[in-house]
Amino acid sequence: EIVLTQSPATLSLSPGDRATLSCRASQSVRNYLAWYQQKPGQGPRLLIHDASNRATGIPARFSGSGFGTDFTLTISSLEPEDFAVYYCQQRNDWPPVFGQGTRLEIK
Amino acid sequence: EVQLLESGGGLVQPGGSLRLSCGASGLTFSRYAMSWVRQAPGKGLEWVSSIGGNGVSTYYADSVKGRFTISRDNSKNTLYMQINSLRAEDTAVYYCAAGVSPWAVPGVGYWGQGTLVTVSS
Numbered sequence: 001e002i003v004l005t006q007s008p009a010t011l012s013l014s015p016g017d018r019a020t021l022s023c024r025a026s027q028s029v030r031n032y033l034a035w036y037q038q039k040p041g042q043g044p045r046l047l048i049h050d051a052s053n054r055a056t057g058i059p060a061r062f063s064g065s066g067f068g069t070d071f072t073l074t075i076s077s078l079e080p081e082d083f084a085v086y087y088c089q090q091r092n093d094w095p096p097v098f099g100q101g102t103r104l105e106i107k
Numbered sequence: 108e109v110q111l112l113e114s115g116g117g118l119v120q121p122g123g124s125l126r127l128s129c130g131a132s133g134l135t136f137s138r139y140a141m142s143w144v145r146q147a148p149g150k151g152l153e154w155v156s157s158i159g160g161n162g163v164s165t166y167y168a169d170s171v172k173g174r175f176t177i178s179r180d181n182s183k184n185t186l187y188m189q190i191n192s193l194r195a196e197d198t199a200v201y202y203c204a205a206g207v208s209p210w211a212v213p214g215v216g217y218w219g220q221g222t223l224v225t226v227s228s
Binding site for chain 2: 036098
């Protein structure tokens with residue numbers, strides 16, 4: 001089973017800062033890596049699919065990069081609504097596991 | 108607009124059963140592989156099970172294999188999960204989702220708001 005490790009566990013930043021979130025896979029997932037945002041009481045929201053493609057309606061400040069085992073989600077300039085929990089997820093193979101999440105909190 | 112609406116959660120005793128449902132609208136339901144993903148209180152997301160668009164192929168997490176059964180009725184645009192032999196560790200919000208599995212069409216990411224299952228005596 002593929003294991004996804006996200007870092008850091010918690011990221012404390014201020015609005016306007018740049019955020020860089022990491023996701024490392026225990027084996028190659030090619031480009032089949034997605035990023036989700038989750039806010040309290042809500043279902044996850046797809047941000048990035050296939051490593052670097054923004055989902056429909058996602059602002060341009062969100063970008064994804066990486067291939068194989070190392071992936072990055074970058075938020076270029078944080079807005080107040082961006083403070084949430086972020087998960088990566090692979091769909092290259094069964095089971096389609098999630099990372100443990102990165103909590104992005106206001107500093 | 109695509110909407111997924113889960114129902115059927117509730118409080119159940121250990122060893123009990125529940126049937127979760129997920130009604131879909133705004134999409135051609137039979138074209139999408141569907142999944143159940145759960146989230147224990149204060150924890151991360153855990154994939155539970157997936158089913159292909161035609162309902163033939165299914166996959167399960169080891170933690171639920173033999174106790175959970177995923178199914179769908181494309182004529183009713185509805186996804187189901189029969190949950191038997193419930194344990195305390197099954198307590199979670201259960202989400203239905205399209206776009207999670209290796210069968211997923213790129214760019215698809217539809218999720219419901221979830222239904223809470225609580226296993227307690």
